[in-house]
Amino acid sequence: MYDVIVVGAGPGGSSTAGFLAKKGFKVLLLDRAKFPRDKTCGDGISGRSVQVLSELGALEHFKDVEHQDMYGVTFSSPEGVVVPISATKSKNSPPPGFVCRRFVFDNVLFEHAKRLGAEAIEEFLVTDLIMENGYVVGVKGRHEGKEKEFRAKVVVGADGAGGITARKLGAYNDDESHQAAAVRAYYEGVEGMEDKIELHFVKESLPGYFWIFPLPNKRANVGIGMLVSEMKKKKINLVKTMEKIIQENPMFKERFKNAKRISPVKSWILPLGSKRVKNYGNGYVLVGDASSLIDPFSGEGIGNALTSGKIASEVIAKALEEGDVSEARLAEYHKRLFDLIGDELNTNYNMQRLGRFEFLLNLVIRKAQRSREIQEEISRALLNPQEHKKFVKLDFYLKVLLA
Ligand SMILES: Cc1cc2nc3c(=O)[nH]c(=O)nc-3n(C[C@H](O)[C@H](O)[C@H](O)COP(=O)(O)OP(=O)(O)OC[C@H]3O[C@@H](n4cnc5c(N)ncnc54)[C@H](O)[C@@H]3O)c2cc1C
Incomplete structure (x- = not known):
């Protein structure tokens, strides 16, 4: 019997598990994958993420692993105007964000959660939730070819986009006008990269954007993302569109002239925070992508996954101390989370709509x-x-x- 079971060890799950373990709770963190593992992403770690990583005591561990500090954003417009914007408070302030491959980033966070005291099982595929008297009281799954069950007072769904927990709990965001699709690949030998992430609103990528996020040694995470409803309506193939931009767009063809793709092109879904799902109930909460929290304009989801993990851990801790893990008690999580990020999600949804012009x-x-x-x-x-x-x-x- 655990205090909390966390399903999924991405940023949402590892942060929830880490914060709770730090407070002394008995936490089990389950993931279907064996770490380190890749996650299809742009690998951009924003200021919001940096703040939570620092509160969790994890930030210092990134100094020792491959990453690239970032000091701002370079934007370009459909007509080809480029403008670099710095995002530092003053000349000597620390980098506001960085780029780190998720293969590396998630592993650092997973190891940190374990160091803080979370018990973890890798290659554990959660297949169902155990329900009793209207409460989620545990999970069923498969590990090393055997069916297993674990029980806890609270279950946290942190199993990402398309995960099983939100589906089982009726909270899955399957609305194509509030989902984006994106593809990404790693390249080597990209010219002209500086100390800023690059968001390019090139004609071929609208309504969406093409990105280049610099990594060490002239490597880069390169991708393109778009609203699913628009992509289907306009019959856009994201992989072909990205290749076309790289090979033909005058702003990029020179920069990619000697570049080599060093990974397969991978795609994944982004459940956007313009759709609010009910992310709490008797004995459970949902965090990160399982709770559909990705910024509808930028596609950034790591910061909100970490933030939701932090708030969930605080509310769960209080609920456990009071011996009340009912829907009414855990509703505080939803309220506190959307008091903090609700306005911003609404605003950025409006920006996404304006960005179509x-x-x-x-x-x-x-x-x-x-x-x-x-x-x-x-x-x-x-x-x-x-x-x-x-x-x-x-x-x-x-x-x-x-x-
Ligand atoms: C192409 C692309 C580019 C992106 N770029 C950025 C970016 O640059 N910056 C940014 O901030 N955000 C970006 N995002 C969004 C970001 O990737 C997500 O918001 C973030 O990963 C959410 O974290 P999470 O912990 O909720 O879920 P995830 O990171 O998806 O982690 C979920 C975990 O659950 C595990 N799991 C799933 N199902 C089960 C199961 N049944 N049993 C056990 N374990 C399970 C998975 O193995 C995984 O480890 C991008 C997304 C995409 C698709």
């Missing part, structure tokens, strides 16, 4: 290239998600027009 992207990026004031506005917003609100207000576009 090519002329707006052209206008903002063209003006940003010329105006220090607009650059500073964007830079502040990169550092502080609360400031995203201005991008969906008329005032901002008037300021842009006058800049």
Whole structure:
């Protein structure tokens, strides 16, 4: 009997398990994979992630592994204007984010959760939830060819997009207008990369973007993402579109001239936070992608997975101490999480919708290239998600027009 079973050891699961184990609870962390394992991702670790990693005591462990510090974002518009924006508080401040292959990143976090006291079983495939008297009381699964069951006072679903826990609990986001699809591959020998992640709103990638996230030794995580509903409506093949951009777009064909793809192209789904699912109930909560928390504009999900893990651990800890793991008690998790990120998700959903207008992207990026004031506005917003609100207000576009 455990206090908490966490299904899935990605950022959402390892952070929940780590925070709870740190508080002294008996935690079992299960994952179907053997670590280290890959996860299809852009590998961009934002300021929000850095904050939670630091609170968990995990940040220092990234100093010793392969990663690339990042100091801002380079944007480009459909008409080909490029503008690099710094996102540092001052000249000597630490990097606000970094790029780290998930093969490496998730393993560091998984090892950290174990060091904090979580018991872990790899290659354990959870196949079902155990329900009693309307409560989730454990999980069933397969490990080393045998059927096994474990019981706990609370089960945390952290099994990512397409996972079993959200499906079993009726919380799965299968709405194609609130899901993105993305493909990514690793390249070697990409020219012209600097200390910034690159988001390119090239014509071929709209409504979505093409990214280049720099890694050490001229390697890069390269990909493209788009809303599933739009992709299907326009019959877009993401792999072919990415190849076309790399081979034909004048902004990239020179940069990729000597580059070599060093991995297969992989695709995966992104459940977006523009759709809110019920992520708590009697004896359970859902975190990260299982709770559909990905930023609808940027596609960033690691920060919200870590944040949801942190808040879930705090609410679960209190619920366990009070001996009440009912839906009513665990509802505090949903409330606290959306009090913190709800507004931002709504705003960024509106930004995603505005981003479909090519002329707006052209206008903002063209003006940003010329105006220090607009650059500073964007830079502040990169550092502080609360400031995203201005991008969906008329005032901002008037300021842009006058800049
Ligand atoms: C192409 C692409 C690019 C992206 N780029 C970025 C980016 O640059 N930055 C960013 O912040 N976000 C990005 N995201 C989003 C990010 O990858 C996710 O939001 C993040 O991984 C969510 O973490 P998680 O812990 O909720 O789930 P996951 O990382 O998916 O982890 C889920 C874990 O559960 C395990 N699991 C699944 N089913 C079971 C089962 N039945 N039994 C046991 N274990 C199970 C899996 O093995 C896995 O380890 C991207 C996503 C995609 C698809």
